[in-house]
Amino acid sequence: MSSQQIVLASTSPFRRELLQRLKISFTTANPETDEAVLDGETPPQTALRLSEAKARAVAANYKDALIIGSDQVAFLGDQIFGKPGNHENAVRQLQAMRGQTVNFFTGLCLLNTQTGKAHVCGVPTLVTLRDLSDEEIENYLKLEQPYHCAGSAKSEGLGIALIARMQGEDPNALIGLPLIALCEMFRQEGIRIL
Structure with missing residues (x-):
């Protein structure tokens, strides 16, 4: 088994909480990465690029480590739903997504x-939102204030009430860290979880 340090390149309490489920020792580091979308980049390309960029952003501080980077982009067609930042933007996002299936x-x-080797993969989760009323959207946002979450909702909290159905290979991916894929990457690097 590898003795390398494991580093989560994230300040997200949700990703930290998910990684703790694996009962492994790890540290966290702030990747301080520019998350701007590049011209011509598809949403999946953005998420993949940023997940690797976040891991590489802290790599210089860890010479013998396995660094985890993750990024999520919510999109519907060519419309991207990033972190809304405030109430008004969150209302607009949820109004645009209601009754729709968002990736x-x-x-x-x-x-x-x-070794410099990077394992990179993407995990889609298709989320169909209920056909929410404006009142439901307002009530939800006042109660949970998910202004730092892509798509203006937290499925691990009250946001689950907004959802009609979900389709994906790993429920943890929607929260921000696909643990099934991560366990496989760990196995490829000689880290045994069990």
Whole structure:
């Protein structure tokens, strides 16, 4: 089994909480990455690029580590639903998404700083929102204030009441860290979870 340090390149309490479920020792680091979308980039390409960029952003501080980077982009057609930042933007996002199926695409990277090898994959989760009334949207936002969450909702909280159905291979991906894919990446790097 590898003795490399495991680093989560994220300040998200939700990703930290998910990684703790694996009962492994890890540290966190702030990747301080520019999350702007590049011209001509598709939402999945953005999520994949940023997941690796976040891992590489902290790599210089860890010479013998496995660094986890993750990024999520929510999109419907060519419309991207990022972190709304405030109430008004969140209302607009939820109004645009109600009754629709939105792809919450999560990019994941596991970077081995000793070898330079990066495992990168994407995990889509299709979320169909209920046909929400304006009153339901307002009530939800006042109660949960998910202004720092892509798509203006937290499925791990009250946001689950907004959802009609979900389709995906890993329920953890919607929260921001696809643990099934991560466990496979760990196995490829010699880390045993069990």
